[in-house]
């Protein structure tokens with residue numbers, strides 16, 4: 001068995017549902033050889049996928065960006081995800097979907113002809129952020145963003161993100177805050193938000209960050225709650241002078257960042273804009 005994986009975990013692989021521990025992919029799969037594929041992570045609350053349409057739209061965009069044909073239409077993906085959810089005993093789950101270009105002789109260029117993509121899905125229990133994280137916030141460290149220039153693609157080529165996350169782990173904190181050319185980009189696996197004088201700010205949605213599904217969701221929460229939002233480049237000095245920082249992702253939802261490089265953010269505790277957005281988030285997931 002694989003440590004940390006439930007004995008009864010069920011996976012989907014190329015048309016078949018099977019025990020996760022028995023799922024096998026060829027060593028010539030281009031996902032294994034080149035990281036040539038994309039993925040999605042969909043949170044499920046009380047057996048209902050949250051923002052599913054947005055996740056499927058982003059998956060379609062990622063596939064299009066690297067010219068892999070989308071193996072399913074929206075209804076097909078939905079049916080697949082519903083079966084994965086039903087196969088597991090947990091009410092709150094994290095569904096993982098991955099599509100790679102498929103199996104071919106090793107050659108960097110795309111194989112000729114219509115290669116069948118490898119389609120993989122699995123689900124695991126979703127342990128939501130606990131009270132200590134929600135109410136106490138997270139410590140973070142900063143680092144230069146050393147990733148490539150297509151961070152908008154949710155690619156399985158995650159070496160830059162893996163090394164960034166390990167940079168945090170080596171320093172005993174859960175996440176990094178990355179800067180490219182002196183401007184805020186994002187975390188290793190989260191979007192980063194700033195508050196100054198009551199205004200919520202986030203970096204521009206471009207090729208330098210992954211547009212989280214929570215990005216649009218938090219924008220709409222801010223609008224509904226009368227919080228002014230600005231999307232624009234954010235210089236390092238603004239981050240250092242922020243009243244509040246927070247991050248968002250499918251698994252972390254929205255969490256306050258209370259320190260950066262050992263220095264407190266604002267008052268060093270979660271602020272009022274976070275509290276408002278957190279309340280909106282909890283209400284939306286019911």
Ligand code: PLP
Nearest residue numbers: 189190191210212213214249250
């Ligand atoms: N940015 C990066 C690099 C990520 O890996 C993630 C999610 O894992 C996000 C942002 C947040 O995206 P989402 O809200 O869709 O989880």
